Amino acid sequence: MDGSSFPIARSSLPEAAAERLRTLIIEGGLQPGAKLNERELCERLGVSRTPLREAFRMLAADGLLVQLPNRGAQVVALSPDDVRDGFEVMAALEGLAGELAVARVTDNDIADLRALQAEMEAAHLQHDLPAYYRINRIIHDRLNAIAGNAVLGQTYRTLNARLHALRFRSNLNRAKWDQAVAEHRSMIAALAARDGAALRDLLIRHLRAKQQAVLASMNNQDSEIL
Amino acid sequence: MDGSSFPIARSSLPEAAAERLRTLIIEGGLQPGAKLNERELCERLGVSRTPLREAFRMLAADGLLVQLPNRGAQVVALSPDDVRDGFEVMAALEGLAGELAVARVTDNDIADLRALQAEMEAAHLQHDLPAYYRINRIIHDRLNAIAGNAVLGQTYRTLNARLHALRFRSNLNRAKWDQAVAEHRSMIAALAARDGAALRDLLIRHLRAKQQAVLASMNNQDSEIL
DNA sequence: GCTTGGCATATTGTATACAAAATGCAAGTG
DNA sequence: CACTTGCATTTTGTATACAATATGCCAAGC
Numbered sequence: 001m002d003g004s005s006f007p008i009a010r011s012s013l014p015e016a017a018a019e020r021l022r023t024l025i026i027e028g029g030l031q032p033g034a035k036l037n038e039r040e041l042c043e044r045l046g047v048s049r050t051p052l053r054e055a056f057r058m059l060a061a062d063g064l065l066v067q068l069p070n071r072g073a074q075v076v077a078l079s080p081d082d083v084r085d086g087f088e089v090m091a092a093l094e095g096l097a098g099e100l101a102v103a104r105v106t107d108n109d110i111a112d113l114r115a116l117q118a119e120m121e122a123a124h125l126q127h128d129l130p131a132y133y134r135i136n137r138i139i140h141d142r143l144n145a146i147a148g149n150a151v152l153g154q155t156y157r158t159l160n161a162r163l164h165a166l167r168f169r170s171n172l173n174r175a176k177w178d179q180a181v182a183e184h185r186s187m188i189a190a191l192a193a194r195d196g197a198a199l200r201d202l203l204i205r206h207l208r209a210k211q212q213a214v215l216a217s218m219n220n221q222d223s224e225i226l
Numbered sequence: 227m228d229g230s231s232f233p234i235a236r237s238s239l240p241e242a243a244a245e246r247l248r249t250l251i252i253e254g255g256l257q258p259g260a261k262l263n264e265r266e267l268c269e270r271l272g273v274s275r276t277p278l279r280e281a282f283r284m285l286a287a288d289g290l291l292v293q294l295p296n297r298g299a300q301v302v303a304l305s306p307d308d309v310r311d312g313f314e315v316m317a318a319l320e321g322l323a324g325e326l327a328v329a330r331v332t333d334n335d336i337a338d339l340r341a342l343q344a345e346m347e348a349a350h351l352q353h354d355l356p357a358y359y360r361i362n363r364i365i366h367d368r369l370n371a372i373a374g375n376a377v378l379g380q381t382y383r384t385l386n387a388r389l390h391a392l393r394f395r396s397n398l399n400r401a402k403w404d405q406a407v408a409e410h411r412s413m414i415a416a417l418a419a420r421d422g423a424a425l426r427d428l429l430i431r432h433l434r435a436k437q438q439a440v441l442a443s444m445n446n447q448d449s450e451i452l
Numbered sequence: 453g454c455t456t457g458g459c460a461t462a463t464t465g466t467a468t469a470c471a472a473a474a475t476g477c478a479a480g481t482g
Numbered sequence: 483c484a485c486t487t488g489c490a491t492t493t494t495g496t497a498t499a500c501a502a503t504a505t506g507c508c509a510a511g512c
Binding site (some may be wrong): 057058060061063069082092094095096100152155 | 238240276286312357
Binding site for chain 2 (some may be wrong): 495511
């Protein structure tokens with residue numbers, strides 16, 4: 001592919017519908033387990049059933065929907081086992097991303113990440129959880145971008161979307177939050193030192209901690225929400 | 227999910243069409259880069275365009291097809307970069323499978339794997355390459371099953387299908403074949419010893435070797451086919 | 453009173469008709 | 483002669499009509 005092509009990605013109706021539904025599912029507009037009535041959704045999205053059904057197939061392949069023959073589609077409701085399994089795979093993927101990133105990271109990348117880390121620590125100091133989550137996500141995405149593996153990036157984003165469909169509020173108490181921020185600082189240090197094994201290890205531990213927190217909040221109704 | 231439900235999986239027309247196309251792509255009935263004419267495929271598969279298009283969406287989500295707006299679908303043609311990236315992710319996934327399998331493997335599992343290993347070595351001695359590939363695949367699938375992570379299994383199978391769509395004939399010469407068989411023996415030993423780190427390491431090396439072989443055969447027209 | 457059978461309704465599944473876009477070809481122009 | 487331009491044809495995109503299946507309700511039987 002040379003740089004002279006500018007493919008206009010006029011997204012088709014099925015893609016647009018899928019994107020809209022994806023957002024609704026991840027942001028909670030459609031609750032886990034919710035049954036999706038085709039005719040009703042057609043009206044809400046302003047498309048006919050054919051493109052909507054193609055969108056369903058796409059989202060089902062991503063694991064955001066389950067389609068039961070002759071009984072329609074519903075938003076996936078992840079079991080604790082699904083969450084455990086999903087985070088285990090995420091940890092392996094992020095670990096790989098760390099190893100690959102070490103081999104390709106530039107000094108500019110590290111400077112960018114340090115700036116993001118500073119923003120994140122500021123959000124942490126100000127107890128600004130939404131900003132923290134936002135920057136956190138950007139940092140992880142950036143790491144994946146540095147890794148430069150398209151298949152990894154695609155797999156990561158798909159699985160991440162599925163886990164986010166939980167709309168989990170992990171029981172992120174103060175101690176865990178402090179811990180997570182510290183881990184991020186170590187990660188950037190490992191990346192700057194080009195220590196792939198250490199970075200992989202940190203990322204896997206980081207994800208395991210998140211896994212434990214999410215699983216705990218799934219079991220505890222009264223989990224501490226911060 | 228309790229064990230008392232027996233959902234009859236009457237596969238729908240789109241699913242059946244997708245399965246048929248998947249087989250055609252993986253086994254070479256449809257060559258990489260081939261343009262898929264909807265009307266023609268409808269006749270060949272005996273379905274109308276609506277379910278066929280839903281099948282297209284499913285396969286595109288699996289990465290077996292690419293769909294260009296207003297220009298139809300075509301079988302994916304993987305670049306060397308895609309292959310490199312794909313095998314890197316596969317290695318990470320198999321490594322995880324090894325680590326997880328160690329924690330759950332039973333003595334029966336190990337006995338089964340040893341029997342498969344013996345079959346594989348017999349195929350190797352008889353230079354029966356198809357049988358070798360078949361048993362090899364069964365062993366890797368079995369390892370994933372023992373790992374008991376549904377998300378991992380799903381991700382693994384999808385990516386595996388995409389890589390198999392290459393219909394690669396790696397330049398598997400005698401030395402590499404001997405090496406691969408020996409590696410398999412070591413893997414089973416590591417599993418029997420419940421040594422997760424060693425098994426992970428072996429699996430990753432094993433996949434890296436395969437990656438190199440496939441990449442080499444992509445570059446060399448005259449690669450040694452055995 | 454609870455279950456079962458059958459009917460009416462609603463919903464999903466598939467085929468097809470129509471619309472929009474791309475493709476290929478031929479004629480015209482510099 | 484190469485390049486463009488316009489038209490006919492093909493192909494894809496979307497909506498809708500019809501078919502098949504599931505769902506819910508009510509009545510009848512045990």
